[in-house]
Amino acid sequence: MGRREQSGSERRLSPPLASLVRPFTCVLASVASATLSGALGRPVSVEVHVSNGLPGFTIVGLPDAAVREARDRVRAAVLSSGLAWPLRRVTVNLAPSGVRKGGAGLDLPIAVGLLVATGELPPGCTEGLAFCGELGLNGSLRHVPGMIALADATAPLGLVVPLGDVREAALVSGEEVRGAATLRDLTQALRGQAGWPEPPPSSAAPAAAGLSDLADVRGQALGRRALEVAAAGRHHLLMIGPPGSGKTMLAERLAGLLPPLTAEEALAVTRIHSAAGCALPEGALLDRPPFRAPHHQASIVSLVGGGSWSLRPGEVSLATNGILFLDELGEFPVAALEALRQPLEEGVIRVSRAGGTVTFPAAFLLVAAMNPCPCGEGVYEGSCRCSVATRARYRRRISAPLLDRFDLVVPLSRPDPDELLSGTPGEPSHLVARRVAAARVAATARSDEREFAPDAAELLASKLRAGGLSARGLQKVTRVARTVAALADAEVVSFAHASEALSLRAGRAVVAA
Amino acid sequence: MSAEATSDLPPEAYAAALASMPSIGPARLRRLLAADPPRLAYTRANEGSDNAVAAVQRAWRRQTELGIQVVLAGQPSYPARLADDPQAPAVLFCLGDPAVLSERPTAALVGTRAPTRYGIGVAAQFGADLAAAGVSVVSGLALGIDGAAHEGACGAGAPPIAVVAGGLDHVYPRRHERLWERVASTGVIVSESPAGVPTEKWRFPVRNRLLAALSDVIVVVESRHLGGSRHTVDAAMDRGVPVGAVPGSIRSATSEGTNALLADGAFPACCSGDVLLALALGGAAVTVPPQTAAGRPGPATMVAGDPAPDPGRDRPVYDALSADPAPLDELVRLTGLDLAELCGGLERLAQAGLARDAGGWWERT
Numbered sequence: 047m048g049r050r051e052q053s054g055s056e057r058r059l060s061p062p063l064a065s066l067v068r069p070f071t072c073v074l075a076s077v078a079s080a081t082l083s084g085a086l087g088r089p090v091s092v093e094v095h096v097s098n099g100l101p102g103f104t105i106v107g108l109p110d111a112a113v114r115e116a117r118d119r120v121r122a123a124v125l126s127s128g129l130a131w132p133l134r135r136v137t138v139n140l141a142p143s144g145v146r147k148g149g150a151g152l153d154l155p156i157a158v159g160l161l162v163a164t165g166e167l168p169p170g171c172t173e174g175l176a177f178c179g180e181l182g183l184n185g186s187l188r189h190v191p192g193m194i195a196l197a198d199a200t201a202p203l204g205l206v207v208p209l210g211d212v213r214e215a216a217l218v219s220g221e222e223v224r225g226a227a228t229l230r231d232l233t234q235a236l237r238g239q240a241g242w243p244e245p246p247p248s249s250a251a252p253a254a255a256g257l258s259d260l261a262d263v264r265g266q267a268l269g270r271r272a273l274e275v276a277a278a279g280r281h282h283l284l285m286i287g288p289p290g291s292g293k294t295m296l297a298e299r300l301a302g303l304l305p306p307l308t309a310e311e312a313l314a315v316t317r318i319h320s321a322a323g324c325a326l327p328e329g330a331l332l333d334r335p336p337f338r339a340p341h342h343q344a345s346i347v348s349l350v351g352g353g354s355w356s357l358r359p360g361e362v363s364l365a366t367n368g369i370l371f372l373d374e375l376g377e378f379p380v381a382a383l384e385a386l387r388q389p390l391e392e393g394v395i396r397v398s399r400a401g402g403t404v405t406f407p408a409a410f411l412l413v414a415a416m417n418p419c420p421c422g423e424g425v426y427e428g429s430c431r432c433s434v435a436t437r438a439r440y441r442r443r444i445s446a447p448l449l450d451r452f453d454l455v456v457p458l459s460r461p462d463p464d465e466l467l468s469g470t471p472g473e474p475s476h477l478v479a480r481r482v483a484a485a486r487v488a489a490t491a492r493s494d495e496r497e498f499a500p501d502a503a504e505l506l507a508s509k510l511r512a513g514g515l516s517a518r519g520l521q522k523v524t525r526v527a528r529t530v531a532a533l534a535d536a537e538v539v540s541f542a543h544a545s546e547a548l549s550l551r552a553g554r555a556v557v558a559a
Numbered sequence: 560m561s562a563e564a565t566s567d568l569p570p571e572a573y574a575a576a577l578a579s580m581p582s583i584g585p586a587r588l589r590r591l592l593a594a595d596p597p598r599l600a601y602t603r604a605n606e607g608s609d610n611a612v613a614a615v616q617r618a619w620r621r622q623t624e625l626g627i628q629v630v631l632a633g634q635p636s637y638p639a640r641l642a643d644d645p646q647a648p649a650v651l652f653c654l655g656d657p658a659v660l661s662e663r664p665t666a667a668l669v670g671t672r673a674p675t676r677y678g679i680g681v682a683a684q685f686g687a688d689l690a691a692a693g694v695s696v697v698s699g700l701a702l703g704i705d706g707a708a709h710e711g712a713c714g715a716g717a718p719p720i721a722v723v724a725g726g727l728d729h730v731y732p733r734r735h736e737r738l739w740e741r742v743a744s745t746g747v748i749v750s751e752s753p754a755g756v757p758t759e760k761w762r763f764p765v766r767n768r769l770l771a772a773l774s775d776v777i778v779v780v781e782s783r784h785l786g787g788s789r790h791t792v793d794a795a796m797d798r799g800v801p802v803g804a805v806p807g808s809i810r811s812a813t814s815e816g817t818n819a820l821l822a823d824g825a826f827p828a829c830c831s832g833d834v835l836l837a838l839a840l841g842g843a844a845v846t847v848p849p850q851t852a853a854g855r856p857g858p859a860t861m862v863a864g865d866p867a868p869d870p871g872r873d874r875p876v877y878d879a880l881s882a883d884p885a886p887l888d889e890l891v892r893l894t895g896l897d898l899a900e901l902c903g904g905l906e907r908l909a910q911a912g913l914a915r916d917a918g919g920w921w922e923r924t
Contacts, residue, residue, distance in 0.1 A: 267892075267898055429811070437673075456919070462888075505910075541903050545899070549905075552919030
């Protein structure tokens with residue numbers, strides 16, 4: 047790859063014979079690049095063949111519509127940059143030819159290969175380099191999604207990308223990334239007439255400014271506590287409450303309680319966001335846990351990922367290492383909710399289509415909110431106006447296996463008006479986040495499980511015997527109780543910790559049929 | 560069809576076939592059967608129809624296969640309570656013993672299909688107490704209050720009476736299948752609809768009318784404003800049947816209807832004794848077994864009998880609780896405890912039988 051081959055027959059023939067042959071009958075150039083498949087890059091070798099014949103431009107090797115349209119973009123960009131366009135027959139092959147290629151990122155390697163083949167660029171100048179980028183008609187280089195995955199695929203070659211993508215590609219390729227703003231800048235740099243342009247300096251990273259703070263939440267002792275426990279123990283959380291009980295407000299504040307991502311996690315998150323074409327922050331690296339809140343009318347494909355063959359990551363993958371918030375859980379299509387069961391179980395999602403199977407990461411913290419019944423008043427006994435059949439139908443939408451995935455099911459109630467108006471602000475997020483971080487450290491340090499105090503164990507055993515707790519429920523309560531104890535920095539799980547863990551899943555009674 | 564084949568069919572078969580005809584409602588049926596004997600009435604109603612006799616056989620087989628008894632107005636087993644009723648059904652379909660309908664004093668317990676646990680508890684307790692005192696409990700077998708009343712009454716003493724809207728071959732609601740069987744085996748299930756007739760909406764008010772006509776007293780346990788119990792109450796007032804209501808919290812939507820009834824002059828049913836008094840059975844004549852009274856203390860006896868509970872160190876938590884369930888957020892605010900301490904206190908109170916978890920909300924027992 048990255049080799050430039052000139053199989054011009056005049057080179058091989060002896061001088062007297064060469065003079066009999068017209069020059070440049072047949073020139074071949076090969077340039078390294080990559081294309082995106084799912085969240086992974088695949089190396090692609092772009093071969094450009096220029097030969098005598100009727101002027102024409104053909105692209106072969108399973109190009110998609112965007113790649114086929116590269117013909118017109120490349121021609122316009124080359125001419126706009128003041129470079130020569132060959133009035134000869136041009137054939138571009140994208141190898142390996144069995145793999146479908148998509149996106150406009152192959153514009154740049156096609157143009158570079160063509161310029162090498164026509165002699166605008168010196169042979170050998172693309173040695174050790176790969177190219178990815180879209181071309182504008184005026185010769186500018188434009189952003190392509192999935193730059194991290196593309197950089198993965200082209201390593202260990204140096205990578206030439208649009209100037210704005212340098213920072214993103216450099217997350218994996220380090221120093222070996224060069225950028226250019228236009229095709230003209232690029233040709234000059236490749237000819238050695240000018241240096242590679244420097245990427246624009248990044249402005250100071252905005253410090254977690256957009257995050258809402260828990261101090262805004264008045265009252266809601268149970269809801270606040272549920273967030274804290276969910277963040278500390280990575281417990282999936284379902285909030286059930288009437289309209290106006292602050293479910294959405296609470297969920298939005300959970301992201302602020304999670305510790306920042308480790309370098310490894312951040313790269314995984316950034317990679318998947320990059321592949322999905324999401325806008326990345328200034329410094330290119332996403333270092334805060336993502337918060338994804340798809341609407342309940344989102345299609346199944348947009349949730350779990352997929353597409354005909356381009357296999358784009360879905361919301362569950364974009365939420366990996368972060369939070370997936372499903373507001374109005376009862377309104378999501380049942381099939382979409384059931385599709386969540388594999389990622390909840392395994393932390394990954396496999397998307398299989400005719401075009402292939404891709405495994406995306408999907409290790410998210412699931413936070414969901416729902417009304418207890420269609421009228422919303424079901425938590426208040428006797429005030430619900432739904433018919434028995436309506437309530438039963440609503441409850442059936444949340445299947446028992448899905449409900450079982452939630453360690454925490456909390457019933458929320460509307461806050462007390464006095465507390466709402468005059469109450470003191472709640473504990474701010476940074477204090478809670480500190481406790482969460484400490485509990486997480488303690489939990490990892492103490493890989494052996496915390497012991498239960500005798501009365502706490504007896505409490506759970508009595509619930510199990512009375513039938514108020516299933517075997518799986520017992521396991522969940524045990525986990526939650528350990529998290530509660532870790533938050534309190536206690537050596538053993540006390541009666542109070544176990545009681546709290548029970549209360550944190552008491553909402554099951556509201557939705558369990 | 561030959562004459563011999565049809566001659567052995569009893570008049571009940573023709574009455575059942577007539578009632579099964581989709582064009583004939585209770586009022587028309589009453590008119591037709593008052594004018595002619597069943598066989599003639601059926602023949603007249605089916606003039607020109609070829610398979611009329613086959614329909615009679617089919618209708619009759621349906622009733623007999625399930626052991627449904629068909630009782631015609633005027634027959635000895637027809638309940639005396641309905642004899643003078645202006646809208647008395649011409650034909651009654653019974654699963655169980657029809658004699659139960661006339662044997663004993665009857666009291667209807669009715670109410671909403673979506674009750675609170677308070678309503679369920681009261682209905683079950685009244686059902687059990689009245690049955691034990693020798694009163695047949697009448698109800699509609701619907702979800703909620705109706706079902707709870709029969710759950711309490713089944714096997715507690717006097718045989719229960721259920722009045723349903725659809726045909727007796729079709730258990731409605733499905734959820735009450737077992738209760739249905741218990742009522743049929745210990746008491747009687749009555750309907751104006753022959754087997755094979757689906758439970759249609761318009762049949763419920765008709766059912767409520769029959770329910771009122773079969774009862775000596777009616778108690779609404781819990782009802783929303785303008786709830787379905789209204790039909791029963793209206794029918795009862797038309798017939799001069801005393802109506803009682805169980806008082807409820809002014810904050811509970813399910814007590815709106817009952818409290819409004821009390822304001823309109825219904826007698827307050829604060830314990831099962833009040834219902835017995837309304838039946839003119841009086842306090843002395845009532846034989847409520849003492850263990851029932853002690854085991855399920857009515858609201859009237861609760862205050863006097865029990866010694867003050869001792870919640871020990873969880874006194875602050877206990878004091879914050881009331882008979883109305885409260886969310887944890889409110890208890891945190893009232894006690895000032897943190898969530899773990901509060902939950903621990905609540906679980907201890909629950910173990911001591913002083914508090915109860917109601918779907919994440921807590922209340923005193």
